Amino acid sequence: MVTECKAKSKISNGLLSFLTDNECSEIEFDLLRFMGQHHKAKMSFYIITRAFRIATIDVGNALTALVERDILMRRLDGNGLITYSLSTDEKTHAYIHKLASLDWSEALALKKELKANTVCYFDFMRDSNFMARK
DSSP: OOOOOOOOOOOOHHHHHHHHHTTOOHHHHHHHHHHHHTTTOOEEHHHHHHHHTSOHHHHHHHHHHHHHTTSEEEEEOTTSOEEEEEOSOHHHHHHHHHHHTSOHHHHHHHHHHHHHHOTTOOOHHHHSOOOOOO
C-alpha cells in the first residue's frame, strides 16, 4: 500500500499574492530571497552582482524595479556609494522574511506557482543571459 504524504508548506496565499501583485520576475524573486536572508544589510551593486554572477544589466533592472515598487530602498552615501536595503514597511518585511525562510524546495515550488499565476512573468532562461545555478 502506498500512502501519499505531503509536508506542511510555509507558502501562504498572502506571500504568493504579494509576489504576484508586484509582478516579481525570477531574478527579483531571487533578489528578494537574498535580501531577506541579509535583512539588516546595506549592500552595494557590486556586492549584489558578485553574489548572483549574472549580467549586471539584469540585476540593475531588477533592483530598479524593486526600488520603484518600494520593496527596496536605494541610498547614496557621502562617498558616492549607492547601497540597497529592504524597505522599512513592516508588511513588506514580513513577506520578505517569510520568503527568505523557505527552504530550497519550497522556494522552487513557489517560483513555479508564481510563474504559472503571473501573466507578466519574465522568462529569464529564454529572454536574457540568465544562467541557472545548481
